[in-house]
Every structure is written in structure tokens, then in C-alpha cells.
Amino acid sequence: MTLTVLNPATEEPIAELEQAGLEEADAAVARAKAAFPAWRAVAPADRARLLRRLAALVEENAEELAQIESRNVGKPIAGARGEVGMVAQVFHFYAGAVDKHRGDTIPVTGGVAATFHEPLGVVGLIVPWNFPVNIASWKLGPALACGNTIVLKPAELTPLSALRLSDLVLEAGIPKGVVNVLVGKGSVVGQRLVEHPDVAKIGFTGSTEVGRSVMEGAAGTIKRVTLELGGKSANVVFADADIERAAASAPYAVFDNAGQDCCARSRVLVERAAYDRFLEQFVAATAKVHVGDPADESTEMGPLISAEHREKVASFVDGDTAFRGDVPGEPGFWYPCTIVEASNDDRVAREEVFGPVAAVIPFEDEADAIRIANDTPFGLSGSIWTRDTARALRVTRAIDTGVLSVNANTSVRVQTPFGGFKESGFGRELGLEALDGYSELKSVFISTEE
Numbered sequence: 324m325t326l327t328v329l330n331p332a333t334e335e336p337i338a339e340l341e342q343a344g345l346e347e348a349d350a351a352v353a354r355a356k357a358a359f360p361a362w363r364a365v366a367p368a369d370r371a372r373l374l375r376r377l378a379a380l381v382e383e384n385a386e387e388l389a390q391i392e393s394r395n396v397g398k399p400i401a402g403a404r405g406e407v408g409m410v411a412q413v414f415h416f417y418a419g420a421v422d423k424h425r426g427d428t429i430p431v432t433g434g435v436a437a438t439f440h441e442p443l444g445v446v447g448l449i450v451p452w453n454f455p456v457n458i459a460s461w462k463l464g465p466a467l468a469c470g471n472t473i474v475l476k477p478a479e480l481t482p483l484s485a486l487r488l489s490d491l492v493l494e495a496g497i498p499k500g501v502v503n504v505l506v507g508k509g510s511v512v513g514q515r516l517v518e519h520p521d522v523a524k525i526g527f528t529g530s531t532e533v534g535r536s537v538m539e540g541a542a543g544t545i546k547r548v549t550l551e552l553g554g555k556s557a558n559v560v561f562a563d564a565d566i567e568r569a570a571a572s573a574p575y576a577v578f579d580n581a582g583q584d585c586c587a588r589s590r591v592l593v594e595r596a597a598y599d600r601f602l603e604q605f606v607a608a609t610a611k612v613h614v615g616d617p618a619d620e621s622t623e624m625g626p627l628i629s630a631e632h633r634e635k636v637a638s639f640v641d642g643d644t645a646f647r648g649d650v651p652g653e654p655g656f657w658y659p660c661t662i663v664e665a666s667n668d669d670r671v672a673r674e675e676v677f678g679p680v681a682a683v684i685p686f687e688d689e690a691d692a693i694r695i696a697n698d699t700p701f702g703l704s705g706s707i708w709t710r711d712t713a714r715a716l717r718v719t720r721a722i723d724t725g726v727l728s729v730n731a732n733t734s735v736r737v738q739t740p741f742g743g744f745k746e747s748g749f750g751r752e753l754g755l756e757a758l759d760g761y762s763e764l765k766s767v768f769i770s771t772e773e
């Protein structure tokens with residue numbers, strides 16, 4: 324069956340691809356399995372050199388990759404360039420990490436014990452449509468560095484950048500069969516990877532709902548899983564914060580990537596004493612967000628990914644809004660920046676909207692802020708805005724979430740571990756920590772007895 328890939332800003336087809344079925348999924352796993360013994364035996368310095376070459380090729384082809392991503396996801400081109408820049412950084416980082424993921428020697432009675440990090444074998448990498456090439460690299464980098472071979476399944480809506488990246492993998496000199504891209508339905512080929520006895524691990528990023536089924540499917544073969552799932556993060560603004568700065572940056576904390584961001588700080592919690600002042604400035608800053616043609620250099624927000632997704636996003640907004648922006652006319656799956664005043668019990672504050680809708684919620688004091696921030700099944704990201712350093716530390720430690728920023732919007736860095744608490748998943752990507760997710764720890768006892 325063919326797959327028609329659309330540009331969400333124009334609704335025009337930009338590619339027709341053949342979709343893989345179960346047979347092709349099994350063949351991709353078989354290719355990865357056959358490539359594993361030689362790939363794991365590549366000397367660390369050589370593997371590092373190949374990853375460095377891949378990073379350099381991403382840099383050389385950055386504009387093309389950014390254009391592909393912009394057209395396929397509807398991302399503003401400036402943002403797409405930043406994301407591709409991060410892909411190169413990720414491969415550089417893990418090239419440098421190949422020979423730094425060291426074992427230990429441990430003195431024990433009668434000899435010494437040594438630990439080794441061994442590759443897992445074939446790993447299945449399943450990625451979503453919101454940051455396709457970026458999230459693929461977060462998994463590919465550490466998986467390749469550790470000596471695994473890979474079957475990568477991009478999302479049905481956005482397979483184009485993964486396909487281009489797989490050309491660059493070969494051009495870099497990484498042997499055939501080490502990285503295999505499988506374009507097909509999650510419920511068919513994704514599920515096959517999850518259940519396949521020759522796949523040792525699934526690195527999954529996507530919705531909490533599908534994450535649950537991945538975990539269930541992996542149980543049959545006791546497969547390792549890393550799950551990076553949904554979020555409903557809080558942007559906590561205390562009255563003692565630099566309100567102007569917090570309000571000016573709040574739109575980018577939730578409307579970036581048209582809100583289709585697992586880290587979106589979509590619950591904006593504001594201390595009552597500063598509530599009106601903050602809301603007024605937040606609305607004014609949001610009114611300035613430039614929504615339009617993703618190819619335009621000055622565009623800050625593009626369309627949503629699909630008509631179906633727009634319908635879901637729209638279902639969250641049924642009453643009064645504090646702000647509703649303008650969008651271009653059709654074609655394109657546009658949805659405006661929207662701010663609603665809410666309670667934390669409202670559906671818009673409880674479920675992941677995954678669109679440009681911010682729920683502003685007042686709180687009374689520090690304890691109330693922590694209570695509301697934690698009153699969610701998710702725990703991925705968040706921000707704290709305050710001038711009080713001790714408070715910043717108290718609150719960041721008390722919020723049950725994997726990554727947080729203080730007086731800033733972003734908490735994703737190549738060098739630092741990223742992942743969720745609670746129903747936002749488990750396991751860590753990025754940083755040196757990701758290497759532990761793509762290797763097994765082996766301990767070997769060596770007797771020193773005569």
C-alpha cells in the first residue's frame with residue numbers, strides 16, 4: 324500500500340512511498356541481526372570516527388534536512404534549522420562518548436571483578452511526528468555508539484527526514500544493515516518490532532496511550548524499553564519573579580512547534596498577587612507571535628500536523644478565551660494561539676492538548692503551586708520563575724518531573740539527561756546516561772588464586 328505524505332501548510336502531497344508490511348519488518352530485523360556481529364566488533368576509535376563523519380555530513384546537508392523537516396511537519400524554517408543543528412551536535416557528542424563509557428574494576432575476595440558495557444543487539448527505534456529527525460538522532464546516537472544495530476520506524480505522517488538521514492548514514496561509511504529505516508503503520512510494523520524475538524530493545528517516543536501498548540507487547544519477550552511519552556508541564560510564575568521576562572517568554576514555552584511539543588509548558592501557574600499583571604503581558608506577547616508560512620524566515624508558528632489532529636485540539640476549547648490569535652486561511656491545518664483561564668480540574672489542564680492552547684491557573688502560595696504542579700498523571704518538564712534562589716531549589720526538588728528550568732523556557736540539552744517521571748515514561752535520553760539504555764552491564768570475576 325502506498326503512503327501519501329502531505330505538507331500540512333498547503334495540504335499538498337509531497338511524496339508517495341511504499342509502506343512496509345510484516346514481511347519487510349521481519350526482513351529489516353534480519354538485516355540488522357546479520358550486521359550486528361561485525362558492527363559490535365568495530366574498534367571504538369573507528370566507530371567514533373564514523374559517527375563524527377555522520378555529524379559532519381548532517382552539517383553539510385543541514386539546509387536540505389531543515390527544508391524537508393519544515394515542509395513535512397509544517398515547522399517554521401528557522402526552528403527546523405535549529406533542530407537539524409542539534410542532530411549534528413548529538414552525533415558529535417556520542418562520537419566523543421564511544422570510548423568514555425567505561426567499566427569498573429571492583430576488588431573482591433579471591434580476585435577482582437570487572438564490569439563491561441555490552442551492546443544489546445538489534446534495537447527498534449520508534450519515533451513520533453513532532454520532532455522526527457531530532458528524536459531519531461537522540462536514539463541513534465547512543466544506540467550506534469554502544470555497538471547496536473537498528474531498525475528505525477518514523478511516524479507515518481513524517482518519514483522523509485529519516486529516509487534522507489539513512490542515506491547520510493551509508494555515505495558516512497557505516498556498513499549496510501546497521502541502520503534500517505522502515506516506513507509503515509505503527510499498529511503493523513511498529514507492533515511487529517515490539518513483539519519480535521530478535522529485537523532486544525525498543526526505544527519509543529510517542530503518546531502515553533501507545534507507550535502502554537508497547538510496554539505490554541514487550542512483556543512477551545522481556546524486551547527492554549525506554550518510553551518517552553506525553554506531558555502536561557507547569558510553567559510556575561511566582562510574584563517575586565521578573566514578570567516582564569516570564570510573560571515575554573511564556574508564549575514560546577507553549578506555542579513552540581504549534582504546541583506539538585511533549586515539553587510544552589501548557590499549564591501556566593501564576594501566583595495570585597501577580598496574576599492580572601502577568602496575564603495581560605502574556606496575552607500581549609502572544610499577540611505578537613508570527614503565525615504563517617513555515618518557509619518564511621520570520622515565521623514563529625506554523626500549522627498543526629493534520630486535519631484530524633486539529634479537530635482534537637479544537638475539542639479542548641469550547642467556552643470563553645482570554646486570547647485567540649489570527650491564522651492564515653485555508654489550505655493548511657491552522658489553529659490559532661489560544662489562552663484560556665482554567666482550573667486544574669478542567670479537561671484542558673488535565674489532558675495533553677498537543678496544540679497551541681495554554682491554560683492559565685492561579686495559585687495562592689508556594690505549597691499550593693507545588694500541589695497543583697504535581698496534580699497530574701504526567702511528569703516530563705516545567706519551569707519555575709522566581710528571584711529567590713532558595714525557593715527555586717525547594718520547588719524544583721518538590722516537583723515530580725524529569726527536567727526543569729529556572730528562569731528559562733528550555734530544559735533540553737545534548738549533554739544532560741532527558742526523560743519523564745510518572746506516566747511521561749521512564750529511561751533517559753541524551754547525556755552520557757542514554758548510553759546505559761543501549762547497553763547491558765556485565766560483571767566478570769577473575770580469580771587471582773594460584
Ligand code: NAD
Nearest residue numbers: 450451452477478509510513514529530533551552553585
Ligand atoms: P503516537 O504514540 O501516536 O506514535 C508514535 C510512534 O509510535 C509512531 O511512529 C507510530 O507509528 C508508532 N505506533 C503507533 N502505534 C503503535 C503500536 N501499536 N506499536 C508500536 N508502535 C506504534 O504519537 P505521535 O502522535 O506520533 O506523537 C505525539 C505524542 O508523542 C505526544 O503524546 C507527545 O507528548 C509524545 N512525545 C513525547 C516526547 C518525549 O520525549 N517524552 C517527545 C515527543 C513527543
